[in-house]
Amino acid sequence: MTLANYRFRPAAMSDLPLLVTWQGFSHVRAWWGNDEPFDEEQLRDTRVSRWIVELDGNPFAYMQDYSVHGWPGHHFGHLPPRSRGIDQYIGDPAMIGLGHGTGFIGQRMDYLFAAGVPIIAVDPHPLNTRAIAVYQKLGFQIVGAEQQTPWGLVLPMEARPPRRGR
Template identity: 40%
Template sequence: MAGPYRFRPMTTDDLPQIKRWLALPHVREWWGDPAEQYALVSGDLEEPAMDQFIVASEGNDFGYIQCYDLTAWNSGFGKQPDGTRGIDLFIGAPDMVAGGHGSALIRAFVDDRLAQGAPRIVTDPDPANALAVRAYAKAGFREAGMVDTPDGPALLMIRDA
């Protein structure tokens, strides 16, 4: 497994790559309609409560991660400590799916956010997405039960500082 991972702030220059990744079957399966998701992701570039990053390893961009202030969204995650951040991500490059990259990049990203003072990081994978659930668990997240989100039922997973 290659590493370390680099998390570069996303810019408008990255949008064509994001659009291509969202259209790939392995991303579309869990993120849904590519046009709808592209509109959301590109629109969030101007959202102050959302930080967006391109994930790279050995100089090659291969994924997307967003980290947001939980209080800015009606997430359905219940009461969380002040400063809690939520994350969502996908690996766009098909050759980087599996092989341990998901859990390793999640751990690296979350370790950094916790070190910067976030008390908790939460995420909400589809419970049927076994690869994502396993990657988050390997990155130190624990299952906290099912939640109802605007996108439907999800498995709330938590990692505390």
């Protein structure tokens, strides 16, 4: 795993050209799609925190964390209050396969758990084996069968804070 200090800055409307470029790459489009990343109204939606991930001042990834209780009937709506879902991708192709996914996702998980989030959920496409392997490396466990949701076919996974003082 890459030991680095990633910076998470709030995504802004000025980031749209970069995000559209990243979503045009096949490695992102295969799992994320290439729709507009967000508009001004979505950017103001307090249910979702949207981040540009940087390393040494260079943006290379997008990440969002969201309230799993923000939408009626959400497939993670059964989780305890304050639980968060996450979604992300590495946009810069040169940063893939170097441990940065594990690194920045793990750093954000540490932050969320330290802030009192009891469970972090993620829902990759069942065929996205690379993402599933990264999530499992970070402590996520598969918690159910694949299922169809309004956001597509997903494999539900959850992580809990690491135990202290074992």
